[in-house]
Amino acid sequence: MNSSFPVLTRRQLGSVAGASALALSLGSVSALAATPVDTLVVAFAFDDMITLDPGETFELSTSEMIGNTYSQLVRYEVTDPTKLYGDLAKSWKVSDDGRTYSFELKPGLKFASGNPLSAEDVVWSLQRAVIMDKSPAFILGQFGFTKDNVKDKIKQTGPLSLTIDTDKAYAPTFVLNCLTATVGSILDKKLVLSKEVNGDLGAAWMKTNYAGSGPMKVREWRPNEVLVLERNDFYYADKAKPARVIYRHIKESATQRLMLEKGDVDIARNLTPQDLAAVTANKGILTTASPKGTVYYISLNQKNPILAKPEVREALKWLMDYSAIGDTILKGIGVIHQNFLPVGMLGASTVNPYKLDVEKAKALLKKAGYPNGFKITIDMRTVQPVQGITEAFQQTAKRAGIDIEIIPGDGKQVLTKYRARTHDMYIGQWGTDYWDPNSNTDFVRNADNSDNAKVKSLAWRNAWDAPALYMQADAAVLERDPARRKAMYEKMQAEFRATSPFIMIYQMTEVAAYRSNVSGFRIGSTSDTNYVYRAAKR
Amino acid sequence: MKFSRALGRFALAIVLTYLGLLAVTFFIGRVIPVDPVLAVVGDHAPEAVMARVREEMGLNKPVLEQFGIYVAKVLRGDFGTSVLTSNPVLDDIQRTFPATFELATLGILIGAGFGVPLGVWAAVRRGGLADQLVRVMGLIGYSVPIFWLGLMALVLFYAKLDWVAGPGRVDVTYEYMFTPSTGILLLDTAMQGQWEAFRNVFSHLILPASLLGYFSLAYISRMTRSFMLNELSQEYVVAARAKGLSEARIIWRHALRNAMVPLVTVITLSYAGLLEGSVLTETVFAWPGLGLYITNSLQNADMNAVLGGTLVVGSVFIGLNLLSDLLYRTLDPRTRQR
Numbered sequence: 062m063n064s065s066f067p068v069l070t071r072r073q074l075g076s077v078a079g080a081s082a083l084a085l086s087l088g089s090v091s092a093l094a095a096t097p098v099d100t101l102v103v104a105f106a107f108d109d110m111i112t113l114d115p116g117e118t119f120e121l122s123t124s125e126m127i128g129n130t131y132s133q134l135v136r137y138e139v140t141d142p143t144k145l146y147g148d149l150a151k152s153w154k155v156s157d158d159g160r161t162y163s164f165e166l167k168p169g170l171k172f173a174s175g176n177p178l179s180a181e182d183v184v185w186s187l188q189r190a191v192i193m194d195k196s197p198a199f200i201l202g203q204f205g206f207t208k209d210n211v212k213d214k215i216k217q218t219g220p221l222s223l224t225i226d227t228d229k230a231y232a233p234t235f236v237l238n239c240l241t242a243t244v245g246s247i248l249d250k251k252l253v254l255s256k257e258v259n260g261d262l263g264a265a266w267m268k269t270n271y272a273g274s275g276p277m278k279v280r281e282w283r284p285n286e287v288l289v290l291e292r293n294d295f296y297y298a299d300k301a302k303p304a305r306v307i308y309r310h311i312k313e314s315a316t317q318r319l320m321l322e323k324g325d326v327d328i329a330r331n332l333t334p335q336d337l338a339a340v341t342a343n344k345g346i347l348t349t350a351s352p353k354g355t356v357y358y359i360s361l362n363q364k365n366p367i368l369a370k371p372e373v374r375e376a377l378k379w380l381m382d383y384s385a386i387g388d389t390i391l392k393g394i395g396v397i398h399q400n401f402l403p404v405g406m407l408g409a410s411t412v413n414p415y416k417l418d419v420e421k422a423k424a425l426l427k428k429a430g431y432p433n434g435f436k437i438t439i440d441m442r443t444v445q446p447v448q449g450i451t452e453a454f455q456q457t458a459k460r461a462g463i464d465i466e467i468i469p470g471d472g473k474q475v476l477t478k479y480r481a482r483t484h485d486m487y488i489g490q491w492g493t494d495y496w497d498p499n500s501n502t503d504f505v506r507n508a509d510n511s512d513n514a515k516v517k518s519l520a521w522r523n524a525w526d527a528p529a530l531y532m533q534a535d536a537a538v539l540e541r542d543p544a545r546r547k548a549m550y551e552k553m554q555a556e557f558r559a560t561s562p563f564i565m566i567y568q569m570t571e572v573a574a575y576r577s578n579v580s581g582f583r584i585g586s587t588s589d590t591n592y593v594y595r596a597a598k599r
Numbered sequence: 600m601k602f603s604r605a606l607g608r609f610a611l612a613i614v615l616t617y618l619g620l621l622a623v624t625f626f627i628g629r630v631i632p633v634d635p636v637l638a639v640v641g642d643h644a645p646e647a648v649m650a651r652v653r654e655e656m657g658l659n660k661p662v663l664e665q666f667g668i669y670v671a672k673v674l675r676g677d678f679g680t681s682v683l684t685s686n687p688v689l690d691d692i693q694r695t696f697p698a699t700f701e702l703a704t705l706g707i708l709i710g711a712g713f714g715v716p717l718g719v720w721a722a723v724r725r726g727g728l729a730d731q732l733v734r735v736m737g738l739i740g741y742s743v744p745i746f747w748l749g750l751m752a753l754v755l756f757y758a759k760l761d762w763v764a765g766p767g768r769v770d771v772t773y774e775y776m777f778t779p780s781t782g783i784l785l786l787d788t789a790m791q792g793q794w795e796a797f798r799n800v801f802s803h804l805i806l807p808a809s810l811l812g813y814f815s816l817a818y819i820s821r822m823t824r825s826f827m828l829n830e831l832s833q834e835y836v837v838a839a840r841a842k843g844l845s846e847a848r849i850i851w852r853h854a855l856r857n858a859m860v861p862l863v864t865v866i867t868l869s870y871a872g873l874l875e876g877s878v879l880t881e882t883v884f885a886w887p888g889l890g891l892y893i894t895n896s897l898q899n900a901d902m903n904a905v906l907g908g909t910l911v912v913g914s915v916f917i918g919l920n921l922l923s924d925l926l927y928r929t930l931d932p933r934t935r936q937r
Contacts, residue, residue, distance in 0.1 A: 102771050108895055111638075112685045119641040194651070196644035268685035283694065284684035285895060286887035287774075307771055311885040315750050316766050319758050325765050473900050476642055477634040494643055517646050 096327055098598050099304035101579070104317040104326040107310050108285050114267035115246035116186075117195040121492070121588045124243050128589030129290060129306070130173075131246035131273035134164055134183065135237050139585045139592065142405050142496055145237050149183065149247060149274075151221075153237075159230030159541060162237075166221040171295040172249040173271070173278035180223045186248040187215050187225075189262050197244035200495050204228060204236065232541050234407065238497035243589055248272045276301040276594040285310045290593070301594035302581060321346065321574060327598065328575040328582060333445070334393045340574045348574045351584040352396065354403045354493035355569040356501075357447070359439070359454065361562035363524040365485050367437065368562065372429035376422040378415045378564050380458045385417075390449040391567055398568035400554045401491075401504040405586045407543070408498050408550030414558065422461045434462020439486040440478055443469045450566060451488050482512075482522050490569070491519065496587055498550045502534035504563060505553065525562050613917060620913045621673070621906065625666050628902045635900040638682045669906070678910075679903035683896060688907035691892060696911060697782025698768060699881075699888035702808055703873035709812025710819055711866050715855075717816070718823020722831060723850060733820050740817025749810055749883035756806055764802040766885035773799045807884040811877055815869040822865045826858035833857075860931045867923040874915045 096102045107122035115127050135153070138144040147153070151167045170178035191201050191211040205228025206214050214226045227236060239245070248263075249272040256266035263272075271279035276298070277290040288308040292301040309326065311317050317329040318336040322343060332340065340346045361368040361377065368374065387397040402409040426434060441451045448469075455465045465486070470478075479487045493500045505527055507520035514521055520531075533553050540546040557563070571584050571591075582596035628635075636653045657665055672679065678688035721733035757765045764770060768784055773796040777788050785804070788797035830836065831854055839849045876890020889908060896904035 096771055100771060108683075111683050119643060194648065196640045196648055198648070199645045283887070284686070284691070285891065307774075309767060309771075309885065310887070311766060313882055313885070316753070316883055316885060319753055320765050323758055323765060325770070471633075471898050473633045473637050473898070474631070476637055477632055480634070480637075480642075492643075515646055 096325065101303040101306045101328070101593060101596055101598060102326045103306060103308045103328045103330060103593060104311040104320055105308045105328075105330040106312045107288060107308060108312065110282070110284065110288070112268040113271060113279060113282060114195075114264065115243050115248070115273075116190040116193050116262075116267070117197070117264070118243060119196045119494075124588035125591045125593075126279065126288060126290070127243045127246055127273075128275075128585075128587075129277045129592060129594050130271060130275040130279055130293075131243070131248075132178075132275050133242075133245045133247065134240050136241050137238070137496055137590075139583065139590045142586045142590075143407055145234075145241070149178070155233050159233070160227050162225040162227070162233075163218070164223050164225070166223075167297065168221060170274065170297050172252070172274040173293040173295055174249050174252050175295060176249050176251050178247065178249075178274050179220050180217045181220075182250045183247050184215050184217045184223050185250045187245065188212060189248065190244050191215075193262060193264060197242065197494070200239050200242050200244050203239065203499075204231065229539060230541065231538055232543070232546050234543060234546070235497050235499055235538055239495045242495035246273065249274070277306065280305070292594075302597040303594070306593045306596075318574075321576065324576065327579050328573055328593075328596075330573050332572065332574055334390075337393050337572060337574060345577050346574050347577055347579075348572060349583050350393070350570050350572040351586060352404050353569045353571045353584075354406065354496065354587050355490055356398060356401065356403055357395070357450070357488070357490045357566045357569065358401075359486055359488045359564040359566065360519070360523045361486055361564075362482060362484055362522075363526075363562055364482065365437075367431070367435050368485065370429045371560065372425040373431065374560070374562050376425035376429070376461065377458070377463075379418045379422040379425070380461055380463065381415065381454055381564060381566065382417040382457050383413070383415060383566070386450055386453055387567070390446045390453065393570070393572055394446065395567040395569050397566070399558060399565045401501050401557055401563065401565060402498050402550060402554060403493060403501070403568050403586075406493070406496065406498050406501075408547040408554075410551055410554040412555070412558070415564075417457055419457070419460045426461060426463075431462075434464065436464045436466065437485050438466045438468050439488060440468045440470065440475050440484045441488050442472050442475045444472075447488055447490075479522055480517060482524060487523075493587070498546075499534070499538045502537075502553075504561070505530040505534055505557065507531060519563075523562050527561070530556060616917060617910070617913060618670075620909060621670065622666070624906050624909045625669060625902075626662070628900070628905060629662050629665070631900075633900040635682070635902055638899045638901055673906075673910075678907040681896065681904040681907075682901040683899055683904060688903050691904065692889070692907055692911055694782060695876075695887060695889045695892040698886060699874060699876045699890060701783045701785060701804065702811065702877075702880075702886060702888060703870065705804060705808035706811030706873050707815060707866065707870040709809055710815030710869060713812070714816040714819030715823050715862070718820040719827055719850060719855060721820065721824045722827035725828065730824075733824065737817040737821045740814050744879075745810065745814060745877070746879045746883060748813075749807070749880055752806055752810055753883065763806045764799060766803075766883070768803055768886065769796065769800050770803075807880050807886060811873055811880055815873065818869060819862075819865060823858065823862060826861055827854055830854040830858045856930070860927060863926045863930065864923050867919045867926075871916050871919045874919075875912050 109120040110122045111120060112118050113123065115131055132149050134148060134150045135145050136148045138146060149166055149170060150164045153162060153164045155162055166180055172178050187201060188211045190198050191206045192208050194208060217223050252272045253263035253267060256263045258265055269282060276293055276296045278293045280289040280291045282288050287310065290306040292304050311320065314331055314333040314336045317331060318340055320326045321329040321340060337348065341348060361374055363369045383397045397413055398404065399413040399415055400410045404411060426432060439451060441447060451467055455467060458465050478484055479489065503518045505520050506518045507526055508516060508531065510521060510524060510526045520527065530553055533549060537546055537549040540549060573584055575582055578599040580597050582593065584591050635658065636649050636656065639652050640648055653659060657668060680686065681688050681691050684691050717733050721730040724730050756762045776796045777791045777793045779787050781787055784800040785797060788800055836849055836854060839853055876888045876893065878890040878894050880886065881888045881891040889911065893905060893908035896908065
């Protein structure tokens, strides 16, 4: 990576590494495996990382990189995601009509490049994301911003102040939560524009380079090999604990485990339940876990006349052995959850009424006109734990006469079919785009159920037309009283549980195992709050 | 005149092979039921963004036109940008190929270095203990999954015995002690006099290379054995024995020399196979090579990367076939006369 801001040169880093090597070589052979004390080494599968540009990326690993290296106007507390605090913003207020948000920035802020950070950078970064209109731009677009009007809607009002005008009086929590998303990251305007080519707002350069102001900065990214972060000495708040964090792309759980046990890595991030159970027996290794904003579900395409029957939809919900799946396949990596909002989010419900009840399902099938069951297919990505869950479901559904044929495929293949809504049943996951309940109303939103609809939400993909719920979702996003808003989402979930063609199965738990000389590392609700910069080593 | 005509035919064959390779890969990439746009925008992007990216990628154009555009770009030396890495495909290949090259070269040196003598030994001691031993080694090489064997080797030699370094190409400590100019880390560290780092790189390399070497050894030794058995039953061997030549001379100077002719093809093709990148070995040993690169690209419908990678693999095969032809001519004078 060619960075124009000061970073350690290879020679300087070489001498640091050289000194560490010398120190280590005086020790025993096995000590050679230990990582330098100021360097955190993380084994992590990051092959989803395709760009480093916050205005373009939507991937989980990049999100973690951005969370540690960029700043936003506001953020939420890792310990309580419903609480917001100012990151770059010193304060903010919402106008009486609920449509203007005024922000005041903290003074003396700087980017990792050493350039000063002002309201100009904030305004430009947010406008840039909308103008570029890449995948995550819709998060900001929800407030009525378009390429043409965004310069009038997001305006600098002073060296350290700016305003954001929304098209409707949205719930303030919704607007602020969207600003915590990675697309709300603030870029070094001067640096990025110096790399601009043909008016691309620096997009080509930003794909593989860094221009932020977070606690760490990106030194190098070699796709599918290594991502190196370094401490940003210009960071305005508490300095990052490690001098550098090295992510090594190691896909195999068993390999990660060996390297963790050996001390070649400090944290292993993608251990299977089996490997996780094995490392917990090791006294030198600790684990941490957190529920994430990703829910797994089976959906039933309403274009299929059998699945369109309400009794069939309900019967299938009673044909999943949730507790057995939770106790075995999901142990340590997920918890049973039958709602579309993940736990931890405003208004999330923890009511899980369904359990395996074959007799009840049979009665419902009889009522629907299928006393002997039917044959149906399910499209499935061949990865665990999805495969295990699907096979378990296939077995239990058979007990009510439903013969499920599993159609396996790889991720993109299954997704292509799902998006074309040519499946019968589909098992998949949905990760929240920003930490606000509105993000997951994709499960109920379907303004136009025709094949050529412009918005292809999850409800659309399953041809589910639920205007009543859609209207509730629209009303909830405008509700400015948090308590009333919470109640509205709870009501929607109750209705959804009973009538939707979605069998919600579980919420993902992200787990990491780390060596006992590491402290301060914890996993957040979303990838961008997995703060490695807070982890210290002894 | 004759030579230039042969050269011309050879060049034409190469061009057609490349074109065929490109066409097959390109059209397979277009008929598989995977939307390449998803690789760029992800699953959550709105339809409008998907439609725009589809147009930007030229996927709205007729397939033949897309192919034409692609070939024209390749002829200009532009392999496009990889969706997954945001880098030009050529840069990615320059980064991943040396890793595979280093691994495969050491692998084939081990495979041929041990495989040929073992095969000869087994042929000479046909039916004996040595023969059985070589056969069992070959059988294990064929039947045990490389993935499992790799993990077991790591557990034993890395985790338990501490003889070798673990997965990856170099330890974090040495990562920035040298500039990876050629990408072949043994060479880079040696050229820059970084001997500590050189030892560390070698320590990382030896286990996966031995594993690949073992698998090619299994094949090479079996083929050597069968070629040698064929040679040892020839009349010239009987004649040589009758003349009173020593057994060692007969085996190593006469029979092996003749057996080497077909064996060269076996070894070069094994090498070509290793240069394609061994996906499973690269996965277990977290080796950032070409095999992983192409597989990952395929799974994500990153077609520029797949096509670029396929061209490299094709070139390796064409190059090594050519090399094997040349060696053939050197080793067997009869082929030169034809």
